[in-house]
Amino acid sequence: MAEHSAITKEKLWQELADAVVCMDEERTITLAQQVLENSFSPKEAILHGLAEGMRQVGEKFARKCYFVPEVLVCAETMYAGFDILKEHIPGEEAQKGTSVIVGVVKGDFHDIGKNIVALMLQTAGFIIHDLGYNVSVLTFLQKIREINPDIVALSTLMSTTLECMREVVHAIRGEFADISPKIMVGGAPVSQRFAEEIGADFYGEDAQQAVIGAKQLMGVQ
Amino acid sequence: MKKTPKQRFRDFITREDLSEIPAVPIVAGDHAAHISGLTLKEVCKSGKKLANALVHSFRTYNHDLVVVFSDVTVEAEAMGVVLDFPEDNSPRIIKHPEIAEIQPKNPRKDGRIPEILYAAECCVNSIGEEVQVCVAVKDPFSLGVLLGEANTFFRDCIKNPQLNKEILEIALCNQIAFVHEIIKTGALPLIGAPFASGSLISPEMFAQFVTPYMERVIGIIRNSGLPVILHICGDTEIIVDRIMELHPDVVSIDELDIPVNAARFRDSVMFMGNLSTTMLLKGSPGEVFAATTELLNSVNDPFIPATGCDVPVKTPQENVKAMIRAIRTSEKKFRGMTQS
Numbered sequence: 001m002a003e004h005s006a007i008t009k010e011k012l013w014q015e016l017a018d019a020v021v022c023m024d025e026e027r028t029i030t031l032a033q034q035v036l037e038n039s040f041s042p043k044e045a046i047l048h049g050l051a052e053g054m055r056q057v058g059e060k061f062a063r064k065c066y067f068v069p070e071v072l073v074c075a076e077t078m079y080a081g082f083d084i085l086k087e088h089i090p091g092e093e094a095q096k097g098t099s100v101i102v103g104v105v106k107g108d109f110h111d112i113g114k115n116i117v118a119l120m121l122q123t124a125g126f127i128i129h130d131l132g133y134n135v136s137v138l139t140f141l142q143k144i145r146e147i148n149p150d151i152v153a154l155s156t157l158m159s160t161t162l163e164c165m166r167e168v169v170h171a172i173r174g175e176f177a178d179i180s181p182k183i184m185v186g187g188a189p190v191s192q193r194f195a196e197e198i199g200a201d202f203y204g205e206d207a208q209q210a211v212i213g214a215k216q217l218m219g220v221q
Numbered sequence: 222m223k224k225t226p227k228q229r230f231r232d233f234i235t236r237e238d239l240s241e242i243p244a245v246p247i248v249a250g251d252h253a254a255h256i257s258g259l260t261l262k263e264v265c266k267s268g269k270k271l272a273n274a275l276v277h278s279f280r281t282y283n284h285d286l287v288v289v290f291s292d293v294t295v296e297a298e299a300m301g302v303v304l305d306f307p308e309d310n311s312p313r314i315i316k317h318p319e320i321a322e323i324q325p326k327n328p329r330k331d332g333r334i335p336e337i338l339y340a341a342e343c344c345v346n347s348i349g350e351e352v353q354v355c356v357a358v359k360d361p362f363s364l365g366v367l368l369g370e371a372n373t374f375f376r377d378c379i380k381n382p383q384l385n386k387e388i389l390e391i392a393l394c395n396q397i398a399f400v401h402e403i404i405k406t407g408a409l410p411l412i413g414a415p416f417a418s419g420s421l422i423s424p425e426m427f428a429q430f431v432t433p434y435m436e437r438v439i440g441i442i443r444n445s446g447l448p449v450i451l452h453i454c455g456d457t458e459i460i461v462d463r464i465m466e467l468h469p470d471v472v473s474i475d476e477l478d479i480p481v482n483a484a485r486f487r488d489s490v491m492f493m494g495n496l497s498t499t500m501l502l503k504g505s506p507g508e509v510f511a512a513t514t515e516l517l518n519s520v521n522d523p524f525i526p527a528t529g530c531d532v533p534v535k536t537p538q539e540n541v542k543a544m545i546r547a548i549r550t551s552e553k554k555f556r557g558m559t560q561s
Contacts, residue, residue, distance in 0.1 A: 072375055
């Protein structure tokens, strides 16, 4: 295709973003393959194409043009491209970027709030490692060791499991004094005061605050 | 002069007499259990205990609508969702059924639906003369979300709409049978739509996946000569026109501009809402009283001051009483209805 050989990377990034916004999985896969065929940077394609698409999706969600079904399908579309591109990012580089571990602390099985936060963070371009609910301290520590995340986001809905949240924060601070990932906390019984008391870096009252907080912690607007 | 809560509620929603404004803190099984010294697990598992807790809460508050409701998963569990029951928290879903295995169930036999119907019978027998007893029944869409695993179900609204429609047909059959049994108890079905919310789906999705199924549930209630009461969680601003196309008699809402919409739809519907449940939980009785008064005074057209959603479990009793006191002692008079 003539268009194919002449394509600039900027054009490709834009098309990738558009394909994500339009929920066009097939097109996203084709474009991701074009990134590799043209020897463009897969990391830039993720950042300026896929993540940019999800940023636009987030805007549409905020403006009530898109809703949960649309955001879920856009995210799926984004991951179809991401899965192709991430294989081609050099190991060390792949470990970097703005990655967030999210999870509901042990003893708590409520994950709707956590899912929304994960979705919104993903929409804002963060790479999410979702550990689900009822996550033990050990599982958090193992995952942090494995992927060296920028942020760990903890959630709980119940006042009875607030102490588990405190345990996780203390364990992370003790175990990872050197790399020290930022820690965000949220959930109905959590407050700014509690967050400060247990040594978390940010308390988010809702999913939007979580996104703002994650950006602040990473030093972006 | 002094009406029973049942007369007060009936006269108000039929607009026969708007002089006494009903007070509706939506007290569900969880808060009722809390103030009755029971655990949530107990009221989820036993219709008798649920009824006892609801009757106790009515005796405590003397509010104007009693809602038989323990948790959102009752119908889904009967249809194959596996739950775990913590002592003092809502049941949680452990496992979803295979879609191919889902089928409508017998509300008199399967799962905890018979317990809910028994609770309804007990409440009707015990306090049904004094207060309108309702039983919460999920709209088919919200039941579908619970049956099919939320993210998958939402995703399939776009990716596999046909599959979702098959699930919704089965959910509808289940709910129709449930609604018939509720009506037999002498209670009123109250359609609860926790997931058919403008916070989650677009008006177009609502029209495609909520309306056709909700309409059929509503038809059964209406054909029985009963008023149609609908509760929708979250933000309803964007779907309010879709809701009105269903012609409910009463719409209980969480997030909506009531002053504007009560005026806009004054001839067609009675809104019910939307005091902040967070404020009810965390505020002082004085703050609750002030907020309730402010809500009442902000609306010119008839509406029922209620909580936006269920009263949170650990809400202080004094706060619920303050809300009701603010309504009972209010000088508020609504302007008369335009006759259509």
